[in-house]
Amino acid sequence: MKKLLLLAVISAFLVFTGCTNQPKEEAKPEPAAKAETGKEVKAAFIYVGPVGDAGWTYAHDMGRKVMADLPFVTETNYIESVPEGAESTRLITSLAQKGYNLIFTTSFGYMDPTLEVANKFPEVTFMHCSGYKTAENMGTYFGRMYEPRYLAGVVAGKMTKSNIIGYVAAFPIPEVIRGINAFTLGARSVNPEAVVKVVWTQTWFDPAKESDAAEAVLDVGADVITMHQDTPAPLQAAEKRGALAIGYNSVMSEQVPGAWLTAPVWNWEAVYTKIAEEVHNGTWEPSQIWWGMEEGLVDIAPLSDLVPEDVKAVVNEKKAQIMSGELKVFAGELKDNKGNIAVAAGTEMSDGEMLGMNFFVEGVQGDTGN
Amino acid sequence: MIEILLFATIKAGTPILFATLGAIVMERSGIINLGIEGLMLIGALSGFVTALYTGSLFLAVVVSFFASMAVGSIHGIITVYLRGNQIVSGLSLTMFGIGLTALFGRGMVGKTISGFDKFHIPGLSKIPVIGPALFRHDLLVYLSVLIVVLVSLFFYKTKWGLYLRSVGENPAAADTSGINVLKYRMMAVLVGSGLAGLGGCYLSLAYTPFWMENMSAGRGWIAVALVIFAQWNSTRALAGAYLFGGINALQLRMQAVGTTISPHLLAMLPYIFTIIVLIIATMRLEKGSSPEPESLGLPYDREDRK
Numbered sequence: 275m276k277k278l279l280l281l282a283v284i285s286a287f288l289v290f291t292g293c294t295n296q297p298k299e300e301a302k303p304e305p306a307a308k309a310e311t312g313k314e315v316k317a318a319f320i321y322v323g324p325v326g327d328a329g330w331t332y333a334h335d336m337g338r339k340v341m342a343d344l345p346f347v348t349e350t351n352y353i354e355s356v357p358e359g360a361e362s363t364r365l366i367t368s369l370a371q372k373g374y375n376l377i378f379t380t381s382f383g384y385m386d387p388t389l390e391v392a393n394k395f396p397e398v399t400f401m402h403c404s405g406y407k408t409a410e411n412m413g414t415y416f417g418r419m420y421e422p423r424y425l426a427g428v429v430a431g432k433m434t435k436s437n438i439i440g441y442v443a444a445f446p447i448p449e450v451i452r453g454i455n456a457f458t459l460g461a462r463s464v465n466p467e468a469v470v471k472v473v474w475t476q477t478w479f480d481p482a483k484e485s486d487a488a489e490a491v492l493d494v495g496a497d498v499i500t501m502h503q504d505t506p507a508p509l510q511a512a513e514k515r516g517a518l519a520i521g522y523n524s525v526m527s528e529q530v531p532g533a534w535l536t537a538p539v540w541n542w543e544a545v546y547t548k549i550a551e552e553v554h555n556g557t558w559e560p561s562q563i564w565w566g567m568e569e570g571l572v573d574i575a576p577l578s579d580l581v582p583e584d585v586k587a588v589v590n591e592k593k594a595q596i597m598s599g600e601l602k603v604f605a606g607e608l609k610d611n612k613g614n615i616a617v618a619a620g621t622e623m624s625d626g627e628m629l630g631m632n633f634f635v636e637g638v639q640g641d642t643g644n
Numbered sequence: 645m646i647e648i649l650l651f652a653t654i655k656a657g658t659p660i661l662f663a664t665l666g667a668i669v670m671e672r673s674g675i676i677n678l679g680i681e682g683l684m685l686i687g688a689l690s691g692f693v694t695a696l697y698t699g700s701l702f703l704a705v706v707v708s709f710f711a712s713m714a715v716g717s718i719h720g721i722i723t724v725y726l727r728g729n730q731i732v733s734g735l736s737l738t739m740f741g742i743g744l745t746a747l748f749g750r751g752m753v754g755k756t757i758s759g760f761d762k763f764h765i766p767g768l769s770k771i772p773v774i775g776p777a778l779f780r781h782d783l784l785v786y787l788s789v790l791i792v793v794l795v796s797l798f799f800y801k802t803k804w805g806l807y808l809r810s811v812g813e814n815p816a817a818a819d820t821s822g823i824n825v826l827k828y829r830m831m832a833v834l835v836g837s838g839l840a841g842l843g844g845c846y847l848s849l850a851y852t853p854f855w856m857e858n859m860s861a862g863r864g865w866i867a868v869a870l871v872i873f874a875q876w877n878s879t880r881a882l883a884g885a886y887l888f889g890g891i892n893a894l895q896l897r898m899q900a901v902g903t904t905i906s907p908h909l910l911a912m913l914p915y916i917f918t919i920i921v922l923i924i925a926t927m928r929l930e931k932g933s934s935p936e937p938e939s940l941g942l943p944y945d946r947e948d949r950k
Binding site: 440 | 645648652655656659746750751753754756847851852853854856857858859861862863892893896897899900901902903904905906907908910911
């Protein structure tokens with residue numbers, strides 16, 4: 275009896291989790307005006323979080339929806355909250371078997387599973403977000419988020435009165451460090467007195483702890499808060515104390531109306547529509563896409579009404595300079611926060627150096643753990 | 645600075661305190677519940693939804709207590725009446741709670757409520773240092789301390805508390821003396837589950853007033869560990885929860901003032917502390933006089949002969 279019951283509970287549980295991992299099909303009612311030539315694109319996405327996370331996965335799904343409207347895209351599909359690891363290999367394989375000819379995997383941890391499945395399905399095109407491994411039929415894509423981070427820093431540098439800016443940071447990895455450095459360089463380009471105080475939470479997702487971290491920097495005088503995690507908790511903590519807030523990933527102005535300034539955001543449709551077109555035309559080649567604001571993959575969200583016109587003008591001017599290539603964020607001379615020269619005058623960091631960044635620039639108060 | 649640190653300590657410790665109290669009440673009756681994490685999420689979501697639609701925070705707290713109780717009753721029925729494996733049932737309860745709240749919480753992401761305001765206790769909150777640290781919290785913090793006292797009084801000053809403890813120690817003897825073992829265990833599971841739910845609703849109603857999937861972020865597991873640290877005693881649970889919250893608050897503030905200690909080391913602190921405490925606690929246990937309820941984790945069947 276006891277064993278039977280246990281069996282029933284376990285099988286009920288398996289059925290339950292099994293159901294949640296069923297792909298959610300969104301077939302288009304009428305493939306209107308289908309192109310005469312070229313391949314039909316059936317695209318599928320593997321998401322690391324739920325589409326309702328208001329952050330990373332939500333942004334990817336917005337991109338998917340735009341791509342789904344292309345005339346030659348007959349079907350798009352996604353599986354959400356897929357754990358990185360063996361489970362993802364199984365689900366990517368099942369998508370390839372179901373006839374999807376373009377598969378996007380949207381988290382770093384899917385890199386090896388994607389490669390493994392790509393080798394088994396040479397006729398399917400795979401695109402992996404944020405990794406570095408490629409194959410005949412597998413490319414990578416990511417964005418130069420440091421460009422809009424720099425602009426967000428400009429806003430923060432102009433808006434701070436105490437000259438202390440709080441940065442609630444996730445994990446000490448190059449992507450996060452790059453963001454902190456770009457933000458700081460932006461802030462100090464308009465306000466050399468500004469200091470960015472970094473507090474690591476060692477979480478991607480723990481609202482309570484991230485709110486505590488924001489309060490810790492607010493307590494030492496920060497009056498502008500920004501963060502790298504997916505929750506609005508640090509922004510709410512800022513608003514409660516009458517400080518200002520710069521978000522990430524998505525616009526949360528409705529949640530913190532009294533504090534919201536702007537946010538660096540992703541526009542994944544830029545890369546998704548491009549890839550779909552290439553697959554459709556048969557021109558797709560495996561490459562490593564690392565696009566910036568010029569290509570429209572990353573951008574700074576509209577500045578709120580709390581930002582004065584003259585600051586908006588400065589941001590727009592710098593934005594144009596970055597897009598034209600006139601302004602390089604990581605160009606020398608750059609000092610690290612221990613006083614050593616990190617980038618010599620007249621040189622700039624290469625993509626490889628940026629991807630492995632492990633020091634803080636001058637003006638950051640914190641430790642990278644290296 | 646010290647009052648700010650103390651304030652942050654109490655705030656960070658409170659959700660863990662509620663959950664630990666819930667776990668203690670259950671384990672005292674002999675039932676282990678590894679579903680605390682899931683119950684916290686049920687409490688967080690049900691409380692948030694109630695506050696969002698009715699605007700009443702009081703009602704939200706009540707609903708979250710009873711909603712977690714209802715879900716916790718699954719564990720009670722399986723382990724108490726059907727004598728199922730407590731570990732398996734508890735683990736599935738956690739996974740069930742995570743899945744259920746993710747499903748029903750979808751439409752709630754991005755919505756905000758005003759949440760609990762700080763309540764300054766008249767007079768006391770004016771005392772320097774102690775006032776801002778201890779007497780300017782929201783009502784749920786005071787409620788958690790009140791429950792610590794109530795649980796202690798119940799266990800050591802009432803006959804029902806004595807009965808409950810005896811059920812956890814030696815259910816056969818308790819049964820012989822006319823105590824309804826199954827009823828006491830079920831009641832303990834229900835009340836304990838409700839308390840765990842309050843820990844969750846503290847997160848979504850006071851700490852960070854919004855709902856997000858999996859927002860308890862592992863606090864339920866810390867509570868399970870703290871029960872051992874607290875040696876099944878509610879006042880020690882208060883100390884343990886505040887110590888854990890305090891170390892977290894301290895390490896974040898050390899970073900904010902610009903210490904140069906590696907962030908990796910700082911992040912390890914609360915866990916290093918947990919391990920050290922567990923080592924000390926188990927060393928004490930080996931010397932005899934274990935505070936662990938004798939029949940913890942064992943189902944009770946009157947027909948069993950030992």
